[in-house]
Amino acid sequence: xxxxxxxxxxxxxxxxxxxxxxxxxxxxxxxxxxxxxxxxxxxxxxxxxxxxxxxxxxxxxxxxxxxxxxxxxxxxxxxxxxxxxxxxxxxxxxxxxxxxxxxxxxxxxxxxxxxxxxxxxxxxxxxxxxxxxxxxxxxxxxxxxxxxxxxxxxxxxxxxxxxxxxxxxxxxxxxxxxxxxxxxxxxxxxxxxxxxxxxxxxxxxxxxxxxxxxxxxxxxxxxxxxxxxxxxxxxxxxxxxxxxxxxxxxxxxxxxxx
Numbered sequence: 001x002x003x004x005x006x007x008x009x010x011x012x013x014x015x016x017x018x019x020x021x022x023x024x025x026x027x028x029x030x031x032x033x034x035x036x037x038x039x040x041x042x043x044x045x046x047x048x049x050x051x052x053x054x055x056x057x058x059x060x061x062x063x064x065x066x067x068x069x070x071x072x073x074x075x076x077x078x079x080x081x082x083x084x085x086x087x088x089x090x091x092x093x094x095x096x097x098x099x100x101x102x103x104x105x106x107x108x109x110x111x112x113x114x115x116x117x118x119x120x121x122x123x124x125x126x127x128x129x130x131x132x133x134x135x136x137x138x139x140x141x142x143x144x145x146x147x148x149x150x151x152x153x154x155x156x157x158x159x160x161x162x163x164x165x166x167x168x169x170x171x172x173x174x175x176x177x178x179x180x181x182x183x184x185x186x187x188x189x190x191x192x193x194x195x196x197x198x199x200x201x202x203x204x205x206x207x208x209x210x211x212x213x214x215x216x217x218x219x220x221x222x223x224x225x226x227x228x229x230x231x232x233x234x235x236x237x238x239x240x241x242x243x244x245x246x247x248x249x250x251x252x253x254x255x256x257x258x
Contacts (some may be wrong), residue, residue, distance in 0.1 A: 003241045005190050009146075010036060010244060011190050011236040013101070016144055019044040024137055025176045026050070027064050028254050030101035030147060035061070035248045040240060050133050052078035059252045098182065100141040102122060102134045105157045107147055109202045109223050110172065111165025111184030113138065114158035121160055131162050138163035139178055142185050148168040149189035155222040159184075166201035189240040191217050192233065194225075 003011075004226060006029065013033025017023055019042045020196045025034040026049075034047055038057065047056040051065045055075035060070040071077060078086070104115035105128060115134060117124035143163075147153055166172050174180040183201070187194040192208035203228035207215055214227045249255050 003236055004255070005209075007241055007244055008233075008236060009033075009190065010255065011240055012233070013037075013144065013146075013195060014041055014206075014240075016186055016188075017045050017095065017099065021045045021099045022048060022096060024048045024050060024098075024100035024141060025056075026101060027062065027067075030144075031061065032244060032249055032254055036240065036244060039243060048083070050080070050083055052076075052080050052083045054078065059155055061249050061251070063253060088167070089190055098141040099144065099185075100137040100257045101144050101146060102137055102163055103146040104134070104162060106129060106153055107145060107187065108158050108165070109225070110168060111143075111145060111187065111196060111201075111203065112158050112161045112167065113145060113163040113165065114160045115162045116160040118159055124159075138165070138184075140162045140182060142182050145184055145187045147187055147189050149191040149217065149220045151220050151222045153222075154225075156222065166196060170199065170201050172201070191220065192230070197226075202226075204228075207231055207233040209233050210235055 010029050010032040013039055014031055014037040017034060017037035020043065023034055025031055025047050037045060038047065048054055049056055049065050049070050053070050053074045056070050057073040058069050059072050060069050102113060104113035105118065106114035115128050116130050117127050119125035164178055168177055173183060184196060191212045193206045194203045195206040196203055205214065206229060208214055208217060208230055210232060212228055216228065218225065244255065
């Protein structure tokens with residue numbers, strides 16, 4: 001069975017989720033990946049939605065975080081202010097394994113993300129919708145960042161830091177008063193998987209997809225990136241692709257049909 005690039009990205013998301021994780025998940029590919037993880041790689045993970053739903057197990061793919069289909073089989077429906085309290089208080093406990101997904105328009109070598117504007121903040125070339133819940137998530141959770149791998153997105157310095165990564169190195173978060181035990185762990189793109197060095201906190205190429213070359217990744221990255229540790233990703237199991245198409249997103253809500 002063949003697969004699309006979107007399907008491969010959903011599988012890569014799912015493989016980053018562990019049974020120990022409490023995962024804040026929105027809509028789009030992260031929801032597909034999280035649903036797949038719940039069915040396969042990490043059946044005991046706990047999915048959380050920022051609208052206040054805890055331990056979600058939707059039977060159908062919701063169209064947004066406000067979609068009532070998220071409520072099916074959920075353990076708790078909280079008022080949203082309780083979710084925000086949950087989010088900030090959990091960061092104090094290192095034994096709770098937190099993971100969340102964010103995206104944006106730009107990213108730098110330390111995983112700082114811009115989803116606010118291109119150009120000067122007061123006179124931008126382009127104004128985006130802004131943080132939403134991304135800043136709070138990036139502050140208090142370990143994050144996986146979803147990006148299209150393009151040179152104009154992977155740049156040396158973001159025009160505006162909407163969501164903090166490792167700031168400027170291993171002590172960057174602590175110097176800004178942010179939880180230093182949280183931060184970006186991976187970037188999932190349409191070309192491969194980037195991770196962050198334990199010592200320098202700089203991004204490097206961990207995996208490149210079948211059919212993609214390391215030269216393509218270097219050409220589409222606007223800063224020097226280490227490729228010495230890169231390995232080719234495994235092709236997804238046909239049964240996993242079948243589950244995405246027939247059980248998780250059969251109507252093609254977020255993943256286009258081939």
